[in-house]
Structure formats: structure tokens, C-alpha cells
Amino acid sequence: MMAGLFMVAFGLFCLWASSNLTLGRGANLGPGSFPRGLSFMLMGVGAIIIIQALTVVGPRLEAWAIRGPLFVIGAVLIFAGTIRGTTLFGTTVIPPLGLIVAGPLTLIVASLAANERNWFQTLIFSAAMTTFCIVLFKIALRLPIPVAPWMNW
Amino acid sequence: MDMFANLALGFGVALTIKNLGLCFLGCMIGTLIGVLPGVGPIATIAMLLPITFGLDPVGALIMLAGIYYGAQYGGSTTAILVNIPGEATSVVTVLDGHQMARNGRAGAALGISAIGSFFAGSVATLIIAALAVPLTRVALLFGPAEYFSLMVMGLIFAVVLARGSVVKAIAMVLCGLMLSTVGQDLETGADRMTFRWAELSDGLDFAAIAMGMFGFAEILRNLENPETRDVLRNRIGSLLPNLAELKQSITPVLRGTFIGSALGILPGNGAVLGPFASYTIEKKIAKDPSRFGKGAIEGVAGPESANNAGAQTSFIPLLTLGIPPNAVMALMVGAMTIHGIVPGPQVMEKRPDLFWGMIASMWIGNLMLLIINLPMIGIWVKLLKVPYRMLFPSILMFCCIGIYSINNNPFDVMMTAFFGVVGYALLKMGFEVAPLLLGFVLGKLMEEYLRRSILMSRGDWSVFVDIQNRPISAVLIGIAVVMIIVSFLPSINKKRDAVFTE
Numbered sequence: 001m002m003a004g005l006f007m008v009a010f011g012l013f014c015l016w017a018s019s020n021l022t023l024g025r026g027a028n029l030g031p032g033s034f035p036r037g038l039s040f041m042l043m044g045v046g047a048i049i050i051i052q053a054l055t056v057v058g059p060r061l062e063a064w065a066i067r068g069p070l071f072v073i074g075a076v077l078i079f080a081g082t083i084r085g086t087t088l089f090g091t092t093v094i095p096p097l098g099l100i101v102a103g104p105l106t107l108i109v110a111s112l113a114a115n116e117r118n119w120f121q122t123l124i125f126s127a128a129m130t131t132f133c134i135v136l137f138k139i140a141l142r143l144p145i146p147v148a149p150w151m152n153w
Numbered sequence: 154m155d156m157f158a159n160l161a162l163g164f165g166v167a168l169t170i171k172n173l174g175l176c177f178l179g180c181m182i183g184t185l186i187g188v189l190p191g192v193g194p195i196a197t198i199a200m201l202l203p204i205t206f207g208l209d210p211v212g213a214l215i216m217l218a219g220i221y222y223g224a225q226y227g228g229s230t231t232a233i234l235v236n237i238p239g240e241a242t243s244v245v246t247v248l249d250g251h252q253m254a255r256n257g258r259a260g261a262a263l264g265i266s267a268i269g270s271f272f273a274g275s276v277a278t279l280i281i282a283a284l285a286v287p288l289t290r291v292a293l294l295f296g297p298a299e300y301f302s303l304m305v306m307g308l309i310f311a312v313v314l315a316r317g318s319v320v321k322a323i324a325m326v327l328c329g330l331m332l333s334t335v336g337q338d339l340e341t342g343a344d345r346m347t348f349r350w351a352e353l354s355d356g357l358d359f360a361a362i363a364m365g366m367f368g369f370a371e372i373l374r375n376l377e378n379p380e381t382r383d384v385l386r387n388r389i390g391s392l393l394p395n396l397a398e399l400k401q402s403i404t405p406v407l408r409g410t411f412i413g414s415a416l417g418i419l420p421g422n423g424a425v426l427g428p429f430a431s432y433t434i435e436k437k438i439a440k441d442p443s444r445f446g447k448g449a450i451e452g453v454a455g456p457e458s459a460n461n462a463g464a465q466t467s468f469i470p471l472l473t474l475g476i477p478p479n480a481v482m483a484l485m486v487g488a489m490t491i492h493g494i495v496p497g498p499q500v501m502e503k504r505p506d507l508f509w510g511m512i513a514s515m516w517i518g519n520l521m522l523l524i525i526n527l528p529m530i531g532i533w534v535k536l537l538k539v540p541y542r543m544l545f546p547s548i549l550m551f552c553c554i555g556i557y558s559i560n561n562n563p564f565d566v567m568m569t570a571f572f573g574v575v576g577y578a579l580l581k582m583g584f585e586v587a588p589l590l591l592g593f594v595l596g597k598l599m600e601e602y603l604r605r606s607i608l609m610s611r612g613d614w615s616v617f618v619d620i621q622n623r624p625i626s627a628v629l630i631g632i633a634v635v636m637i638i639v640s641f642l643p644s645i646n647k648k649r650d651a652v653f654t655e
Binding site: 003006007010014031032034035038039041042045046048049052065068069072073075076077079080081083084086099103106107110113114115116117121125126129133137141142143144145 | 203204207318320321323324327328330331334338341343345369372373376377541542543545546547549550551552553554557558561563564566567569570573574577582583584600603604
């Protein structure tokens with residue numbers, strides 16, 4: 001049921017998003033025709049899913065976990081925010097911190113997503129893992145990733 | 154004789170020290186992720202894409218291919234020793250493989266699966282070499298209308314052969330196609346669905362979608378079901394099956410190889426079906442079917458051969474037609490495009506070194522896997538003891554660094570996080586995300602061919618089903634329609650469920 005509604009909503013959203021595009025005439029299909037056709041098909045499929053959900057008794061939806069997604073996605077966003085710093089509305093919110101800070105932060109926050117934890121182990125592990133990543137990606141593979149920007153490295 | 158000349162060229166390319174090294178590296182990484190439950194080949198290839206940027210295209214593809222079939226191999230180790238399929242295609246190996254391990258025949262099970270896989274892999278390599286030239290010739294006859302129809306058929310096959318609801322899979326394909334339209338229009342340069350965001354005008358990043366929807370979503374899912382890994386404590390025993398077991402396995406290996414090769418070529422995820430089909434057949438023709446599920450060696454030999462054969466022949470549609478049959482192949486398309494190679498029939502003519510080098514490397518890779526897997530089995534077993542709570546932050550970190558270094562842009566990392574959430578939500582609503590990735594990869598091409606065919610037919614939409622002037626296109630569309638109808642018939646539907654739940 002929710003899945004169907006979601007599809008219909010996504011179809012409508014795409015229809016709205018592509019509404020400013022020209023459809024093109026006759027043989028010359030414009031940039032808008034493909035997305036628009038897809039939007040209608042999506043809404044159609046969504047409707048079928050809704051009908052199926054109403055007529056067939058399926059297994060109940062699984063419960064949604066909060067903890068995992070929160071910390072995992074949080075860790076990823078922290079990485080994105082700190083590796084080269086973040087600038088919002090023209091002002092610097094987070095200075096560029098580089099892998100040497102972003103690495104352990106990401107690892108520690110991610111570890112919070114697991115059900116059991118051992119702080120001592122996590123700290124050792126994140127230090128070791130960060131070192132490993134620096135050696136592998138920066139030194140061995142020469143990827144242009146900032147490690148310690150304040151030292152121009 | 155052409156085939157052997159081509160293979161000779163291929164071996165010339167594959168046997169350089171650098172390419173041998175990359176092949177070995179790919180096989181090692183592949184085995185590693187195949188062994189570790191909770192890390193799939195799709196996520197790993199997505200993760201390693203950025204690292205291959207620095208390599209030349211031949212080396213990059215050789216390594217990525219090695220990861221793919223290496224993972225198929227490694228998956229069986231976990232299936233046999235831990236009773237967890239490390240990879241979707243080793244689900245059936247669990248049934249008899251783990252029972253054999255309990256009966257003290259773990260070594261024999263591992264041995265036969267390696268021997269069967271090696272045999273199947275070698276045969277599949279020859280099949281690819283033999284089919285590549287004729288299929289490519291056919292593909293070169295295709296015009297835009299035929300190509301569009303072929304892609305429609307490929308996507309329909311992928312939908313019907315996927316597990317779960319067909320309607321939901323169609324919805325996923327449509328979503329993937331839709332996502333592919335984000336960015337500048339190829340012909341007019343108009344911005345599409347970018348909401349005036351400069352970051353979006355180049356289109357969505359393939360790696361970000363793949364890594365988010367597969368990698369991150371997979372991690373989130375695994376975190377929910379705390380796993381219990383019961384690593385076998387029995388001794389593994391001799392890796393060589395005894396004579397009776399070997400005899401019992403010969404025909405299942407042959408049948409499995411055949412079934413796997415045939416299903417792997419199908420557009421859609423045929424490679425997954427191979428082991429299921431092989432297991433069902435072995436059980437049906439066995440003199441004493443009750444032995445199955447209790448440690449019958451045929452139940453390991455057949456599916457494992459089918460598994461590896463299918464993994465390799467699924468390169469055929471990609472290499473000859475440019476159509477990826479499954480999500481891993483979609484990633485290969487991504488890798489090829491990054492290196493400036495348009496997958497499809499032209500590859501063989503323009504880059505014979507790449508084409509044949511990759512095929513030759515598959516055979517070499519299979520040989521390497523034999524060495525990597527059998528004598529080193531003890532190391533892999535130890536690796537199984539790494540707890541997931543240390544594994545997943547590391548994976549996460551590799552993903553972040555990988556995506557960041559594609560464009561040196563943190564925005565890509567945020568995009569990936571976003572797709573991770575979307576992927577998780579979709580999983581929760583009962584969608585499989587693989588068809589989405591296929592749709593996304595094929596979307597741009599499909600739109601281009603659609604528009605070109607309509608232009609050439611002067612606005613006549615019947616070009617695709619015009620049986621007189623465009624018979625190939627009409628037949629392809631016809632097959633697609635029949636597949637869809639068949640998949641909705643109740644009796645078939647039940648059988649499909651049975652295949653995927655066993």
C-alpha cells in the first residue's frame with residue numbers, strides 16, 4: 001500500500017519537475033517527452049500496486065529501525081562535512097579537517113550503529129583503520145584526498 | 154580457427170606481468186568479499202571503481218571481472234563452512250554443502266566445488282570466445298529501433314527473472330529510467346529536473362547511486378538482523394574428494410556447466426537462476442532424491458558449476474550487445490564509460506586487445522582461484538571470525554573515500570548518503586533495487602534510440618512493431634510482451650515463488 005502510494009507520489013513529482021520541458025512535436029521528440037511518459041507509467045504501476053495491496057493479504061511490513069540508519073548515514077554525512085570543510089550560505093561552518101580527523105570521527109559514529117560496543121576497542125580500531133586508509137589511499141594509490149590540510153598534506 | 158587466433162591475442166594481453174597481477178588482485182578481493190557474509194560483489198565493485206581510474210582500461214576491467222567471479226567462488230566457502238550464503242548465487246550450495254561439512258566431508262565439498270567451478274569456468278570462457286564474433290555481427294545489423302526493442306526486452310527479462318513482485322520490479326526499472334534523465338538533455342542541452350542545482354546538471358553519479366542503494370542499504374539491513382556465525386569446528390579434512398564422490402559428480406558438473414552457461418547468456422539475471430535450476434534437476438533425476446538436503450555431493454557439484462558458468466557467460470550480452478544483464482554488469486558498463494569505452498558491438502573491432510584480453514584473463518583467473526581457494530582455505534576461515542561491528546565501519550569508510558575521490562567533491566558523498574536512505578526505504582517497502590540500477594544504466598541510451606527511431610520514422614510509433622520492415626524489432630517486442638503475460642499467469646507465478654524460496 002505504502003509502496004504504491006510512494007510510486008504514485010514519485011510519478012506526480014516527476015511530472016511536476018519535468019513540466020517546464022518542451023514535449024516536441026511529431027517526429028521530433030523534445031527533452032520532456034521521455035520523462036513525462038515515464039511519469040505516467042510510474043503512476044500507473046503505483047496504482048496497480050495499491051490495488052494489489054488492497055486485494056491480497058500479504059506479509060506485514062517490517063518494522064523500521066532508527067538506530068542503524070541514523071548513525072550510519074550520520075557518519076557518512078560527517079565525512080562529507082569535515083573532509084574539506086563545509087560552507088553554507090557563504091560562511092564557513094566547518095573548516096577543512098582532512099582524513100586525519102574525518103576518518104576516526106566517521107568510524108566512531110558508525111560504530112554506534114551496532115548493538116554492542118566496546119569503547120576501548122573502537123578507539124584502537126578507528127586509529128588503526130585511519131592509518132591504514134592514509135597509507136593505502138594517500139601514499140600507495142596517490143589519491144588526491146586531503147589528510148591534514150593545515151599542513152598542506 | 155579464428156577463435157584460436159583471437160584467444161592467442163587475448164592471452165598475449167592477459168599474460169603481461171601487470172595484468173596478471175591485477176587479475177590476481179581482483180580474484181583475491183573477490184574471494185575475500187565472497188567469503189565475508191554481508192559484503193556483496195556489487196558494493197565492492199562500486200567501492201573500487203574510483204581506484205581503477207588510474208589504471209588503463211584493460212587492467213581495470215580485468216581486475217573488476219576478477220572480483221566478480223572471485224566472489225562467486227568465495228561465496229561457496231561460507232555456504233559450506235558457516236551455513237550462510239556469502240552471495241546470492243550460493244544459496245543452494247548451503248543445502249547440501251553444509252550438511253556434507255557436518256558429516257566430516259567439508260574438504261571434499263570445498264574440493265568438488267572448486268573443481269566443478271574451474272571446469273565450468275573454462276568451458277564458459279570457450280563459449281564466450283566462440284559466440285562473441287557471430288553475435289557481434291548480428292548486433293551490428295541493428296538500427297536504433299532494434300536496439301530500443303532489445304533493451305526493452307532485456308529489462309523485461311530482468312524484471313521477470315528477479316525475485317519478488319513483477320509489478321514492483323517494473324516500478325523500479327521505471328524509477329531507474331527516470332533518474333537517468335536528470336541532467337542536461339543530450340540534444341538540446343536543456344536542464345532537466347535539476348531544480349537549478351549546478352551539481353545536478355551533469356546528471357546523477359552512477360557510483361553514488363550504486364554505492365548508496367547497494368552498499369549502504371545492505372549495511373543498514375545487515376545491522377537489523379544480528380547474525381550468528383557458527384564457524385564449523387570440525388576439521389576440514391582432505392580437500393580431494395574420494396573416487397566414488399568424484400564419479401558421482403562428473404555428470405552433475407557437466408549438466409551444471411551446460412545449464413549455467415545457457416541461463417547466464419539470457420538478458421535479465423540468468424546467472425542467479427543457474428544454481429537453482431541445476432539443483433532442481435539433479436534432485437529430480439537422482440535415483441534416491443531423499444539424499445538431497447542431507448549431504449549429497451551432486452547437490453554441491455551441479456549448482457556450483459552452474460553458478461560459475463553463468464557468472465562468466467553473463468558477460469556475453471554486455472560484450473557483444475552492450476546490454477548489462479545484471480547489476481554487476483551494469484557496474485562494468487559504468488567502469489567502461491568512465492574509461493571512455495562505449496560497451497557494445499564496436500568494442501571488439503575497435504579494441505580487440507581489451508575484448509580478448511579480458512576473456513583470456515577469465516580463464517587465467519579461474520586457474521588462480523583454484524590456487525587461492527584450496528591451499529589457503531585456512532586463512533579464509535580465520536577471516537570469517539572478524540565481527541561485523543568492525544567490518545561495516547571499515548566498509549563505510551572505504552566507500553566515503555572512494556566516492557569522494559571520483560570528483561574530489563563532498564557533494565557526491567552526501568548524494569550517496571541520500572541514496573542509502575532511499576535504498577533502505579525501498580527495501581523496507583519490498584522493492585529489489587537491482588532493476589533500478591539497470592534502468593539507470595540503460596536509460597540514456599534508450600531515450601537516445603527512442604528519439605532517433607521516432608525521428609527516422611517521421612513520428613510513426615509503429616516502427617517498433619512493424620513486422621514487415623522491422624521484423625527483428627517486432628519479434629523482440631513480441632518476446633517481451635509474452636514474458637510479461639506469462640509472468641502474470643497464476644500457475645507460473647506459484648512456480649516462480651517456489652524457485653526463489655527454496
